[in-house]
Amino acid sequence: MLFNSFVFLLGFLPLALALHGLVERFAPTWRLPVLAGLSFVFYGYWDWRFVPLLGFSILLNWLIAEAFQKTRVGGLITLAIVLNLAVLALFKYFNFFADLAGMIPGLPAPKLDLALPLGISFFTFHHVMYLTDLRRGEAPRYDLVRYALYIAFFPQVLAGPLVRWREIMHQFDERPYLRSDAAERIARGLILLTIGLAKKVLLGDPLAEYVNPVFAAAAQGQAIGPGEAWQATLAFTFQIYFDFSGYTDMALGLALLFGIVLPQNFDTPYRSISLQDFWRRWHMTLSRFLRDYLYIPLGGSRHGLPLQLWALFATMALGGLWHGAGLNFVAWGAAHGVVLAIGVLWRRAGLPMPQLLGWALTFLFVAFSWVLFRATSFDAALAIYKGLLGLNPAGAGFKWRALLPAAAVAIIGPTAWAMAWKLPPARWLAVVTAILFVLVLFKIGDDANFEFIYFQF
Structure with missing residues (x-):
């Protein structure tokens, strides 16, 4: 179920x-089993067929961790x-590598018609973090x-x-x-x-109307004018952020409602003054994962x-x-790796910026690179890039009304994290929050709900 849906907000969450x-009040020893059970119910609402996969994944990894604790x-x-x-490779990458293999003449390229389990990338990385730290002697044993x-x-x-x-x-x-x-x-x-x-609901979803038709036209081989290209690129830049x-x-x-504090994940990334700064502010927990479990093991900055x-290039790719x-x-990813490497050379040379x-x-590079992220093919991305560079004839105009408030909030801030933790408790804040929540509910009821972009990863 979507967080931005009535079934979650008015059904699952209150229950x-x-x-x-x-x-928690009458049988506190059951708190964790109940939370785990609720989590499986939530996950199974999407597709109950993947619940055994999640459960088996947890059980197998825990059993191997137990065996490691005993045998070392x-x-x-x-x-x-x-x-x-x-x-993860079977569900997410089998057909990708099969397509690559199919480019070799005479080599068979079988395909698997498998649905991608939601969240598989994220819970796989959680397993990897714990198991790696367990082998390093940093993580303790936990019960099932x-x-x-x-x-x-x-x-x-x-x-x-x-989350570590x-x-x-x-x-x-x-x-x-x-x-x-x-x-x-x-x-x-x-x-x-x-x-x-x-x-x-109020800032991200409206931008989809500026993004989807343009990228769909590019995917169909249509020429994209400069106005449309800049509109779609900037709109997606802010849409994916919100x-x-x-x-x-x-x-x-x-x-927090269930008593758990999770780490901050965004800190006004579009105010970054370098790409290195951007990755310290965007999807911060992924950046730390890539640094600690990929970049440093590949050599990091300590070996020349x-x-x-x-290591930078390989990590980002x-x-x-x-x-x-x-x-x-x-x-x-490779483009980000190249520009991060250029940044290292720039700083080493002591050049001013x-x-x-x-x-x-930084903003222009990030926005330009999002085209590759959003486009369905290189040809579609090229069509957008031609428009951005003015190589295509003028098309439709540039829509900006939804872009202005999005850009102001994304670049100027403040972040939700700062507002939630720094604002002092006050009645007016409770009233404003309640009004905003009701407005969001009305908006959810009026419009089609968009699935979260990162669910596909």
């Missing part, structure tokens, strides 16, 4: 909160990580219920944030509603949930400049492939 509250055979962890990645809840916790199981075990596991043993700040945390959770909904950061705000807010540049099984995603120029160049 889940009521059940959790009753259990590192090969068990390697086996578990390989199995996790193999399952706690491990299941870490993997399947419903606010973040489908699209993150990517050390950021969440200790919170499972708390009595969240007995804390002195329990009421304040619930209030801040409601604020995060409401602002996230508003960002998605869509994904809005989801994250909702996830953080929902977790050539290896550092290669693989990060692009993680986002989607397509060469356009690999190209998107005025902040305003750095911001403009």
Whole structure:
């Protein structure tokens, strides 16, 4: 079920909160099993056929972790990580690699018609983080219920944030509603949930009307005029931000309602003055995952400049492939890797970069690269790029009304995280939050609900 749907907001969530509250008060030892059960119900609402996959994935990884704790055979962890990645590759990348193989004359290219389980990339990476840290001697043992809840916790199981075990596991043993700040945390959770909904429904979704028709026309081979190309590119730049950061705000807010604090995932990324700065602000938990579990193992910055540049490029290219099984995603990641490497060389050379120029160049590059992320093929991306560079004849005009407020909020801020945690408790804030929530409900009732963009990854 979608966070931005009546069935979740007016059905599942109130019932889940009521059940959790009753259990927390009268049978606190059942709190974690109930939360885990609710998470499986939430996940199964999408497609019950994938619940056994999630359950088996949790059980198998936990059993291997248990065996490792007893034997200290590192090969068990390697086996578990390989199995996790193999399952991910089967569902998400089999046809992609089959298409690549099909480019070789005479080589058969079988296809599998498999539906992609929602959230498989995210819960696979959670397994990898815990297992890797377990082998390093950093992670402790957890019982099956706690491990299941870490993997399947419903606010973040489908699209993150990517939560390290050390950021969440200790919170499972708390009595969240007995804390002195329990009421304040619930209030801040409601604020995060409401602002996230508003960002998605009121700012992100309207931009789809500026994006989808233009990219659909490009996919059909039509020439895209400069106005349409810039409209679609800028609109998608802000749409994906409000869509994904809005989801994250909702996830953080929902977790707070159940007594769990999840890490911040966005920090006004479109104010970045360099691409390195951008990746410290955009999908921050993924950036940390790529740094700690890919970039550093590939060599990082401690083994000479050539290896550092290669590690950057390889990390971002693989990060692009993680986002989607397509060469356009690999190209998107590779482009980021190349520009990050250029940034390293620029800083090493001690060359100046005025902040305003750095911001403009970073924003333009990020916006241009989003075309590869959104386009369904290289030909469609090329059609958009031709329009952006003025190589196509003028077409329809440039729509801007929905872009202006989106750009102002995205670039100027403030973030939902800052508003939720820094604003002092006040009655006027409660009233404003309630009014905004009602407006969002009316908007959800009037319009078609758009699925979150990152659900496809």
